[in-house]
Amino acid sequence: MTCAPQETPKVYGWCPGALRPMQSGDGLVVRIRAPLGRLSQEQAHRIADLSQQFGNGLLDLSSRANLQLRGVAHKDHPPLIQALREIELVDDTPAAEAKRNVIITPFWTAGDINTQIAQDLAKQLADTSDLTLPGKFGFAIDATGMPNLHSAAADIRIEASDQGLLLLADGCDLGKPVTEISAAAEAVALARWFLDQGGAPEGRGRMHRLVARRTLPATFAAARRTRVSLPTPGPVASGQLVAIEFGQITAETFHALATLGNIRLTPWRMLLVESKDRLPTSPGLILDATDPRLQVSACTGAPACLQAHAQTRALARRLAAQVPPGKTLHISGCSKGCAHPKPADLTLTARSATTFDLIRNATAADRPDLTELNADHLPKLLTSEF
Numbered sequence: 001m002t003c004a005p006q007e008t009p010k011v012y013g014w015c016p017g018a019l020r021p022m023q024s025g026d027g028l029v030v031r032i033r034a035p036l037g038r039l040s041q042e043q044a045h046r047i048a049d050l051s052q053q054f055g056n057g058l059l060d061l062s063s064r065a066n067l068q069l070r071g072v073a074h075k076d077h078p079p080l081i082q083a084l085r086e087i088e089l090v091d092d093t094p095a096a097e098a099k100r101n102v103i104i105t106p107f108w109t110a111g112d113i114n115t116q117i118a119q120d121l122a123k124q125l126a127d128t129s130d131l132t133l134p135g136k137f138g139f140a141i142d143a144t145g146m147p148n149l150h151s152a153a154a155d156i157r158i159e160a161s162d163q164g165l166l167l168l169a170d171g172c173d174l175g176k177p178v179t180e181i182s183a184a185a186e187a188v189a190l191a192r193w194f195l196d197q198g199g200a201p202e203g204r205g206r207m208h209r210l211v212a213r214r215t216l217p218a219t220f221a222a223a224r225r226t227r228v229s230l231p232t233p234g235p236v237a238s239g240q241l242v243a244i245e246f247g248q249i250t251a252e253t254f255h256a257l258a259t260l261g262n263i264r265l266t267p268w269r270m271l272l273v274e275s276k277d278r279l280p281t282s283p284g285l286i287l288d289a290t291d292p293r294l295q296v297s298a299c300t301g302a303p304a305c306l307q308a309h310a311q312t313r314a315l316a317r318r319l320a321a322q323v324p325p326g327k328t329l330h331i332s333g334c335s336k337g338c339a340h341p342k343p344a345d346l347t348l349t350a351r352s353a354t355t356f357d358l359i360r361n362a363t364a365a366d367r368p369d370l371t372e373l374n375a376d377h378l379p380k381l382l383t384s385e386f
Helices: 041-054 074-086 094-099 113-127 183-196 207-211 251-258 313-322 375-385
Strands: 022-024 027-032 058-061 067-072 102-104 139-142 156-161 164-169 174-178 234-236 239-244 248-250 263-265 270-273 296-298 329-332 344-350 355-362 370-374
Touching: 027 074, 041 058, 041 067, 041 074, 041 251, 058 251, 067 074, 094 113, 102 113, 113 139, 113 183, 156 174, 156 183, 164 183, 164 207, 174 183, 248 251, 296 313, 313 329, 313 375, 344 375, 355 375, 370 375
Parallel strands: 102 139, 139 156, 296 329, 329 344
Antiparallel strands: 022 027, 027 067, 058 067, 058 248, 156 164, 164 174, 234 239, 239 270, 263 270, 344 355, 355 370
C-alpha cells in the first residue's frame, strides 16, 4: 500500500519543568523534580489537591522519575508555583531547575552512597556557570546492589559494578572507576568532555550519539556489570512497588496512596510507597507482576498531546491481553515515540485518528512493515503477529 508522507512532529528538544512548563493539548504540563525522587505524605497530598485545583486531576510519571501535573491554565500557573514553593518543590530559577536533571535509584537509604553522590552532584551542577547542557541531558545514580536504572533515560551514569563504582557514558559498556568522593566531579568532567567534543551542536544532543562517533578517553576501560535488576510490582525493603497504568494516575488515587506513606518516584511507571499496609485497588493501579499492561507502552495520545494523531491508551487497554509474556508492544500517537524511545517487539504508530503503521523490532520513527492499518482490525492482526 502506498501511503502519504507523514507530517514530521515538532521536537522541542527540552523537558518541561515547574518554572518552564510545556504547552500540550490539555493545557500546561508542569513537571515536579522532587529532591531524591521522594515526596513526603504532606507533599503528595498537597500535589493531589493542586492537581484538582489548578489542573485536570491527572498526574503523569515521567521516564526521568518526575511527576507532572496536567491541564494547567496559563492564569493558574503563578498561584500553582507559589503553592509548590510553600512545600519546597520549586527551584529558584528555570536555569537552576534545568541543571537538576538527576535520577537516583528509588532503593536508596538515608545517608547511603547514592544520596551522598546525588547531593554532591546537584551542588556541583548548581555551582557551575559555564556548563550549558542540552535540555534533555541527564544523570543517573545507581551505586548499590544490582543496577536497576539501565533502561532509564540518562547520558551519564554512576553505577555499581563488580569492580566498584563506575562512571559510564550512555551507549558504552566500558566505564571509568571512581569513588564516592570523586564520582560527582568526574561526572561533571565527563559532561564537559561531551560539550568539548561537539556533542551538543545548536544546543541539542545526547551522549549515546556522540560516543558512536567519538572515542572516550583511555581511562574508560573497566567492564560494567552485565547482570541487572528488573523491578516488578510487589514488596521491597523500603515498602511496596505499585505500577501505574501507562504512567498516569488520578489525583484521587494518588491521595489514597499518600495516606499510606511517603512516596518515591521511579522511571518505570511505578511508585514506591513506603508502607507495608495493603494497597488500595483501583483500575489504574497494577499490583500483579504478570499483568500484561506492564508489557505495553502508550503515550498520552490525542487530544491531550498536540503532536498525536490518535488516541492511544484506550487502544492499549484493548490490545494488552494479546501481548504474550516476554514481548513488548508500543502504541505511539506520532513518530516521536516519547513513551518508549527504544525498540519494541511491535510498535503501532498513528497516522490518523483511525489508522496506524506497524513496525517490527524497531521504534516509532523507523520504517513501517505495514501501513495505514485500521484500528478496528488491530486485535485480529496482533493475534497473527505475536
